[in-house]
Amino acid sequence: MKKLLFIVMLAFGISTASAWNVTLDEGILKLAVKNLSIQAQDELFQYLGDNYRDDVHYLYALEARKKAKHSKEIHYLHLDSEFRPLATTTANDDALKAIEAAADIVRHRTQHPKGKVLEALRTIINLMCDMHNPGHVRIEGIPHSQQDFTVTFRAADMGKKMSETKHAKWSRFWSFAPNGFTSDLWVEDIEACNGHRRAEFSKGTLNDWAAEVGKFAAKNLEEITPEAVLTLQHRNTLTQEVTCDWVARASFRLTVLLNELFK
């Protein structure tokens, strides 16, 4: 049964390690860098190496090596019922606060060793991707957002094979990455899908962006509960047609933030 579940997860391109897979996050970063001002690009390249894969999942890599000083909750937004940052979290266990703390280090980079600035940049990159994944939001007053749960969806009633009930973890539900996609292809796809909405998606502040993800997640969590069985149509629409908008937001907003930090 476990083997079957694993195959189902693979078939749907679900990463087992993170919010979005490393290739997608690499694509988000590549596009963000492409859209940066020349000045910001020049500054950024003083810190980042050629291999973006080391940067985009920096925090996950620390966790895998058991060298993380942060909690795994750092990959999640924690919001109150009005979608404002929760007062009780810190930069060690909340994406937004960790991004703010890291941004502060980059903003005052001349006062910090280069390694610390690089670490801060990698934290920003990793968490800007994570915080735009609607499956990575904890919202006060929504109990099933407080921990991961299994989303169940049913294929249509067309014989035994087609009526199988399939499952995905909520934290990894917002993912549609066809096997074989490269980060360059992601860049092309994000531009094809949402390039024209860059200005629209770039508006706002970190808090606005967090609130927007929170509101969207809350709306979906009304229907998507541990008990609910989604239709295949519902699942396909969200994962194939909506996820890409959040991927684009992550990339365009990473550009905004890095441009601001390096201006």
Add this chain to the structure above:
Amino acid sequence: MNKRLLICTLVAVLFASFEAQAWGGYGHGAIAYVAEQHLTPEAKEKCRHYLKHTLPWYASWMDHWRAVPPFHPTNAWHGFSATADGQVNWEKSNGKAMGEIMRIFRTMENGKYKQLPDSLVRHNLLILVHALPDMHCPVHVGFSKKDFPHYKYNLTRKGKPYKFHAFWDGSPAFERKGWTFERYAKEVDKITPKQAKKIIKKGNFTAWGEDIIKQAHRCFQITTKDKDIAYLTAEEKQAVHDLADEMAMKSAYRLAYVLNEIFK
């Protein structure tokens, strides 16, 4: 239940036995990627305009939506039938891939797409991007049990039963773990302009169908009933890749041709 509904249901149930991921998600994406490299700038721009994504993004769209109620009829559009003498069985092809692709092409070619609502053009493109490559998959040619009773068998993998259909569906990715679409295009798309011309056959769909049927027989010669796919020889593995890649490239070039013709 009226007779028409009953027939539709039976057709749908019969085709439910087709594997859900023909050519596999990887194979479809790789083929769409290669096809996109051969689009004219105009066709590429139009595809992006209507689809709002790259072709590989939607390469498996029909597989993902075939089980959603409004799309049940498309469940029969992933392959086509052959006659005993190697022709497209048009009597059985209504509503199947070949018939649908031709119908879509005829309603969209020579600028006729401009007269259709954007949503219909988009929907037609989603079908073309998947169904045209799908019908090139050797196991998506329907050989009748009456004419080819010896074609109905399964393989083994490390001694355990393994579906013949599933093996060939996944053949572009066979022993190519981690290959990206770009790598597939780089290593497999070595078609010369002269070969491309031969593949396209001036857009003769009937000739495409006959060619697909002819090549489809090869899979039964390569993976015969006694084969265990875990222990294929180097020559046999090469034969699997040769057939899979040949059909994948033909489908990619023909898909690009169809899209270029529609948007020229």
